Amino acid sequence: MRLYPEQLSKHLQAGLAPCYFIYGDEPLLRQEALDQLRRAARAQGFDERYRFDADDGPDWDAIFDASQSMSLFSSRQIIELALPEKLDKTASDRLRELLAQSHSDLLLLISGPRLNQQQQKTAWYKALAAAGPVIPVFTPDARHLARWLELRLRQHQLAAEPDALHWLTLAFEGNLLAAAGEIEKLALLNLPQPLTLPALQQHVQPHYHFNPFQLLDPLLQGKVKRGCRILQQLRQEGVEAGMLCYLLTKELNTLQSLHAALAGGQSFQQAAAALHVWSSRQPLMQAALNRLKGPKITALSRMLAAADAAMAGFDDDSAWRWLQALCVGFFDDKEPVILP
Template identity: 35%
Template sequence: MKIAAAQLAKNLTSMPLPAVIWLSGDEPLLVLEASDLIRAQAKKAGIEGRISIDVDGSFDGSELIAANQSLSLFGDRELIELRMHAKFNDKGRKALMEYIAQPNPDNLLVIVSNRLEAAQTKAKWFLQVVAAGWWLPIWPIEHSQLSGWIRTRMQQAGLQPEPDALTLLVDRVDGNLLAAKQEIDKLQLLAGAGQVSAEMILNSVSDSSRYTVFDLSSAFLSGDLTRTLKIMHGLAGEGIEAPIVLWLISRELRLVIELCEAQVHNQSVQEVFKRLRIFEQRQKDYQSAMRRAPVNHYQRCLIACSKIDAMIKGQTKGDPWTLISEMLVAISAPQLPAYQL
């Protein structure tokens, strides 16, 4: 039968293991985790042995038939895994049908493949496999679902992400679930349980870099153009992703705009610093930016950040680092005509 990925854990604990389970999908992490669940439940059921067979274009099924008919050295039950690197040829498909017709009740066959084509899922032989066991099609997490998926994963790890932290992490991993898992594991080691701020995300990203994103922030806010571009190129060379830098620029622009607007309306800038939790040693950087250009300049810069975001996401062609460097010039040295806002 066909089952959804969300049903797997429940089915494994509430139903007997079938003769065959087929996992198909293009998301490596979800396929790996589903495989791990099956192996763990198989072990609980007394299936201690494991045989892994790679299926390529020359696979003739003889290894599968031999594994099905033989007993292990110690008489253990076997988990037989077929790792699909190519479609079954005629011989391989015939061997699979032979296995399905007379499965060894002591064994469990697990087939792991990439996403299946619609025509394949309607083939008579495939329907026979599904009738004999479970077919688990695993679909990628859509971009609209990614934020919720990461939030759930972080909460399961004992982490409570602040909204900005979640947004930043989603931009950083860009749909790569393996990367998301690695980042969450890293945050768990660095922070333990509790709140996760955007600053913690940034620290975890740049902790092994020569420069940090905070160095970049201080440089462009204070108007040191030479140091700004040097740090930006250093971060890019060290593998810091463009979305991280864009997020930082956008955040700092919003803070500068809020401070400028408070000043325009004769509000206490010090009260705004206090409310925004901007420490005294960093206040001079923001004050330098406020003196360098009027609020409408920074508002145009913030709007122009959408162009960089579109390029990062592949919606427009070009190198986002070029636009980022031009944006940093516009912030650090607004008198220079380097950026068309």
């Protein structure tokens, strides 16, 4: 059963499941979900808690010892387990063994990193999904962030005018932790409601944050302004141009391979499957191919090669200029502007 963070409160009204798996890369949503589950567990008599981190690999013997021991002072206990990035066969087997031993006086709170589609097909993930709710905690993208902010404001008896809410989405994209803190501050100021854009600009400090992977989708969609804004912020945050060159090279190579396959008579579905393009990314790739023809993709690849060469020559400024021109070049099938 998949359960989203905003659904957790209603779910807990019916009682606790024996196991919860919280996975994803959004620290605020992960921490809030864990805190909510801990509070619900304490209210139901789970007074003893053991925590096991995955920094050096789970100590399975210690985990099983804890799961089978009962304190004189508590008859119900929580075991929190943070999974590593990858689980080998031994860890997978031990995890499934632990899940099989679950009982009403033991609550398992298991957390993990963001999982790809292949990991969600593994035996250990399926065992977790069968044992209790799985709760994905991902940073809302630009389309869903406004809704998240609106709900967060409402929790603090606040509201914002449409243009003010839009400004908040730009000011805190990718940084929910900072957004939550600023909203808490706003609740203490007793400002007139609904909040206006001038009021927010006066009292709120923007704290947006992007990761390199967030640059890719806007470019494939032809959203140049957004792509350039993300690129500029990534540079300000200290992201290496070389990392972006690597990610963009993979993306352009995939586009070139798809274009060649289509030109050779394959269907898009056949070509995407052969190149192992995730189903969630196939619409983006198809949209990009509809907009960008073969010569344009080749031109973009040459620009990327120029950025990579500038990096090799320790000319960071030129590399970033090439990357910006590359972002603009994704707009349509016109020839990209060549920088001097």
